[in-house]
Amino acid sequence: MDYDSDSDGSHISATPPRDPLPRRPPQPPPKPPTSYKSTASTKRSSHLDIIFKLKKPSSSKHDKIEPVPEPEPIQQPDLPSPVGNFPFQIRRPSDQPHPISIGRSLETLPAGFFSTRRASFSKICKPSLNFEPETSPEITAEPKINGSDGLGSTKTCNKKLPNLIRGDAPLPPVKLQKRSEEGNFVRLNFNGYKRKFTAKGKKMNSYSYKSKYFKRSKRRVKSEVDTGSLCDEEGLVSEIKLQSKAEKPSRCESVEAAISAVRSAVSEENLVRLLKAIYGYDLFRDGQLEAIKMILAGKSTMLVLPTGAGKSLCYQIPAVVLPGITLVVSPLVALMIDQLKQLPPMIQGGLLSSSQGPEEAAETLRMVQEGSIKVLFVSPERFLNADFLSIFSTPNSTPNFVSLVVVDEAHCVSEWSHNFRPSYMRLGASLLRAKLNVECILAMTATATTTTLQSIMSALEISSTNLIQKAQVRDNLWLSVSLSSNRMKDMLKLMKSSPFLEAQSIIVYCKFQSETDVISRYLCDNNISAKSYHSGMLARDRSRIQELFCANKIRVVIHYSLPESLEEYVQEIGRGGRDGRLSYCHLFFDDVTYYKLRSLMHSDGVDEFAVNKFLCQVFADDTSSHSKVCSLVKELASRKFDMKEEVMLTLLTHLELGETQYLHLLPQLNVTCTLNFHKTSPMLLADKDTAVAAILKKSEIKQGQYVFNIPTVANSIGVAPGDLSNHLQNLKAKGEITYELKDPAYCYKIVKVPSDFCSLTELLTRWLLDIENCKVWKLDAMYSSAVFAVDTCEKTHDCNVAQQTTYLQERISDYFRGDNNLDVLDKMGQNSPFLRADIKVFLQSNSNVKFTPRAIARIMHGIGSPAYPSSIWSRTHFWGRYIQIDFKAVMNAAKAELMNFVGKDAP
Numbered sequence: 001m002d003y004d005s006d007s008d009g010s011h012i013s014a015t016p017p018r019d020p021l022p023r024r025p026p027q028p029p030p031k032p033p034t035s036y037k038s039t040a041s042t043k044r045s046s047h048l049d050i051i052f053k054l055k056k057p058s059s060s061k062h063d064k065i066e067p068v069p070e071p072e073p074i075q076q077p078d079l080p081s082p083v084g085n086f087p088f089q090i091r092r093p094s095d096q097p098h099p100i101s102i103g104r105s106l107e108t109l110p111a112g113f114f115s116t117r118r119a120s121f122s123k124i125c126k127p128s129l130n131f132e133p134e135t136s137p138e139i140t141a142e143p144k145i146n147g148s149d150g151l152g153s154t155k156t157c158n159k160k161l162p163n164l165i166r167g168d169a170p171l172p173p174v175k176l177q178k179r180s181e182e183g184n185f186v187r188l189n190f191n192g193y194k195r196k197f198t199a200k201g202k203k204m205n206s207y208s209y210k211s212k213y214f215k216r217s218k219r220r221v222k223s224e225v226d227t228g229s230l231c232d233e234e235g236l237v238s239e240i241k242l243q244s245k246a247e248k249p250s251r252c253e254s255v256e257a258a259i260s261a262v263r264s265a266v267s268e269e270n271l272v273r274l275l276k277a278i279y280g281y282d283l284f285r286d287g288q289l290e291a292i293k294m295i296l297a298g299k300s301t302m303l304v305l306p307t308g309a310g311k312s313l314c315y316q317i318p319a320v321v322l323p324g325i326t327l328v329v330s331p332l333v334a335l336m337i338d339q340l341k342q343l344p345p346m347i348q349g350g351l352l353s354s355s356q357g358p359e360e361a362a363e364t365l366r367m368v369q370e371g372s373i374k375v376l377f378v379s380p381e382r383f384l385n386a387d388f389l390s391i392f393s394t395p396n397s398t399p400n401f402v403s404l405v406v407v408d409e410a411h412c413v414s415e416w417s418h419n420f421r422p423s424y425m426r427l428g429a430s431l432l433r434a435k436l437n438v439e440c441i442l443a444m445t446a447t448a449t450t451t452t453l454q455s456i457m458s459a460l461e462i463s464s465t466n467l468i469q470k471a472q473v474r475d476n477l478w479l480s481v482s483l484s485s486n487r488m489k490d491m492l493k494l495m496k497s498s499p500f501l502e503a504q505s506i507i508v509y510c511k512f513q514s515e516t517d518v519i520s521r522y523l524c525d526n527n528i529s530a531k532s533y534h535s536g537m538l539a540r541d542r543s544r545i546q547e548l549f550c551a552n553k554i555r556v557v558i559h560y561s562l563p564e565s566l567e568e569y570v571q572e573i574g575r576g577g578r579d580g581r582l583s584y585c586h587l588f589f590d591d592v593t594y595y596k597l598r599s600l601m602h603s604d605g606v607d608e609f610a611v612n613k614f615l616c617q618v619f620a621d622d623t624s625s626h627s628k629v630c631s632l633v634k635e636l637a638s639r640k641f642d643m644k645e646e647v648m649l650t651l652l653t654h655l656e657l658g659e660t661q662y663l664h665l666l667p668q669l670n671v672t673c674t675l676n677f678h679k680t681s682p683m684l685l686a687d688k689d690t691a692v693a694a695i696l697k698k699s700e701i702k703q704g705q706y707v708f709n710i711p712t713v714a715n716s717i718g719v720a721p722g723d724l725s726n727h728l729q730n731l732k733a734k735g736e737i738t739y740e741l742k743d744p745a746y747c748y749k750i751v752k753v754p755s756d757f758c759s760l761t762e763l764l765t766r767w768l769l770d771i772e773n774c775k776v777w778k779l780d781a782m783y784s785s786a787v788f789a790v791d792t793c794e795k796t797h798d799c800n801v802a803q804q805t806t807y808l809q810e811r812i813s814d815y816f817r818g819d820n821n822l823d824v825l826d827k828m829g830q831n832s833p834f835l836r837a838d839i840k841v842f843l844q845s846n847s848n849v850k851f852t853p854r855a856i857a858r859i860m861h862g863i864g865s866p867a868y869p870s871s872i873w874s875r876t877h878f879w880g881r882y883i884q885i886d887f888k889a890v891m892n893a894a895k896a897e898l899m900n901f902v903g904k905d906a907p
């Protein structure tokens with residue numbers, strides 16, 4: 001391939017020097033996609049968040065971590081309504097179409113409000129701490145939920161715990177809670193600690209870790225107290241104090257008795273009694289009681305509550321009441337671990353994840369089979385595993401039958417959500433019923449538009465009468481927005497002013513990994529202690545920062561970049577104020593970032609041409625025998641079809657779960673095996689071993705090593721790839737061979753070869769295009785909300801944060817309600833006089849490279865793709881040059897120029 005570079009003539013451009021952003025009036029609002037039929041989409045994989053832990057520059061006495069005495073309940077003054085000016089003045093240049101200026105500031109919080117909560121980040125990061133999940137073989141098992149040994153004695157202190165969040169509550173002022181009332185779930189964990197470790201002498205594996213977590217937590221707290229490295233003096237140290245308090249039995253109730261009462265009558269009174277017994281809470285929050293009652297009545301339920309509103313409790317209570325297992329499906333291992341840790345002590349939990357070793361997984365499964373796990377967290381990918389499913393296809397009399405399936409982050413089921421995951425498509429009600437024999441499904445999310453809700457509920461067969469939906473945003477979050485031409489400076493200014501200055505826990509969301517490092521360095525240079533947190537970091541470092549960041553205590557959320565959708569915005573601000581206390585969320589946005597994101601929304605898109613090539617390859621194998629396993633090496637195929645791996649998986653999943661089943665997807669495997677023989681000669685071994693004989697037949701010999709494809713060899717001897725892998729493992733154990741596996745691949749069996757490739761190609765392409773348009777629309781809706789919030793404020797005399805909060809809350813609620821009248825701006829240019837001429841020059845200077853219109857449009861928009869990576873193509877003069885022109889307009893221009901070009905060159 002001849003790659004473009006500035007030296008090959010591609011610098012000759014028709015374009016004049018780059019200009020600032022085009023001055024265009026707002027375009028009429030585009031309509032969201034209308035043909036929402038089936039379930040699936042592509043997902044952008046590169047969303048990056050950072051967490052900056054911030055500290056005031058001057059080290060005050062509060063920065064020192066010392067053993068802290070048991071906190072006295074401190075009466076927090078009510079927070080005044082922040083109606084003052086922003087600490088900075090941002091005015092949009094007059095030539096821009098949406099004049100913005102918010103010259104207001106947030107009123108200062110009462111002095112000392114945050115002062116007792118200061119922590120030093122450098123201490124948090126002490127290398128002596130190790131918070132990685134680890135195996136603690138000596139840990140004893142906790143009592144079973146309905147055992148007589150522990151439950152009766154499961155006690156909670158009679159403390160009143162906060163119950164602040166009400167979906168229907170009016171706007172702030174929000175009362176601040178007393179310090180002694182926060183972080184309560186951890187206290188409960190500590191209450192449970194002692195009982196759990198003395199209950200039974202059983203060993204537990206590391207992933208069934210209620211007990212393990214407590215042990216770890218206790219060790220952690222101890223070591224942190226020893227080293228003075230607490231994240232939050234108030235938080236953890238007070239937990240230690242509370243532990244000893246809780247050990248003294250006070251007014252407590254037997255959980256077992258409360259469970260029995262609910263089993264005999266699912267009344268509000270009995271459920272509140274159980275709530276109190278397990279969690280110590282006096283009242284259910286909005287939506288909780290309704291959801292729990294519905295589930296206990298055996299009705300599949302759709303639950304939409306804001307982030308941090310207490311959705312977990314809605315499955316935890318049914319889990320203790322229902323006789324069988326509660327299976328919770330979660331999209332991320334980190335989320336599963338987090339939820340497992342947060343289970344109250346009397347609920348025995350476990351998890352199965354791909355990051356576990358086989359022994360750990362086997363141990364968890366053993367516990368599942370004997371019925372000692374009450375809540376099991378699994379990833380949706382687990383549903384590809386036949387062995388896993390077979391465990392649950394048992395009659396309801398066995399201890400491991402499933403009573404309830406919880407689909408957490410249920411928006412991932414829908415391709416019209418901001419975060420669709422193809423593996424979630426597998427969670428259709430029909431499969432859950434057929435394979436798990438389960439009747440009741442609980443789907444939970446914090447962010448779903450009406451369209452998303454419809455697709456979730458139809459996939460999971462949840463009746464429209466069983467929808468429980470509350471406000472999407474908690475009313476303890478104050479929302480503000482500003483347009484900024486220098487975000488770094490403006491953010492610094494914001495952080496150095498009240499109330500941001502006083503907040504010790506601040507999250508700053510960025511869009512790009514590199515941005516997180518640059519900004520954290522900038523803040524550190526300006527005496528604000530900050531750390532970046534992103535997917536490029538070691539998991540160990542990430543989890544350390546995450547644990548210590550103490551999510552419940554976050555008071556400020558700053559968006560340094562525009563989120564891609566209102567769903568993403570709502571999810572991210574939801575990290576703040578999870579303890580119910582007032583938190584501030586400020587969004588900086590700018591047009592340059594908007595254009596960049598707008599381009600990125602097209603990075604998953606594919607064309608008919610690529611879909612057709614993909615289908616031909618998928619069904620290319622000899623299909624005479626449908627029991628054969630086919631494979632598609634992810635990296636190779638991704639480059640070949642210029643398609644992201646996630647998009648290929650989306651297509652494969654659709655081919656399995658769409659209207660017609662064309663294939664059956666199997667778990668992914670490393671399919672290329674490189675093998676060496678050691679003891680016996682290959683020929684001799686082949687005489688006694690049919691697998692070895694097949695390997696010799698199907699291998700290529702490279703530098704004396706046998707290289708073969710696992711499914712090909714397995715097919716040739718009529719065994720499953722997994723069985724062949726086990727056989728190789730045995731030969732290795734005997735010292736006969738050594739081998740290495742590589743090339744992760746999608747594996748599948750063909751069920752039916754499509755009779756009409758063209759119509760199937762067309763159908764799939766149209767579907768993917770709808771998804772692409774939907775993403776673009778979501779970004780435009782987010783951008784427009786920010787612009788309008790600023791405009792609204794500008795038009796209002798003496799604008800304040802409360803007004804922006806109200807505007808954004810209304811806008812968010814209109815968006816999620818699926819209001820068709822939602823005004824959405826489209827700032828994109830539709831043409832440029834130089835576009836065609838530039839494409840022509842580009843094609844001439846890369847005449848020996850094959851392009852599709854989409855590939856050219858991506859380069860002109862500065863987006864890399866598997867076949868045209870940015871590492872190579874960003875060198876071209878045209879890279880990102882037309883970012884302000886609508887992607888489709890660039891594609892159309894590219895198509896026209898390609899036709900000209902090919903026409904001219906055609907013989």
Ligand SMILES: Nc1ncnc2c1ncn2[C@@H]1O[C@H](COP(=O)(O)OP(=O)(O)OP(=O)(O)O)[C@@H](O)[C@H]1O
Nearest residue numbers: 162163185281283284285307308309310311312313
């Ligand atoms: N009835 C209640 N009274 C007081 N606190 C509660 C109540 N229900 C839940 N909480 C607390 O609220 C906090 C948030 O709950 P939870 O983590 O379940 O929220 P969530 O809705 O699942 O959030 P997310 O969407 O981010 O996962 C927890 O600390 C939990 O203990």
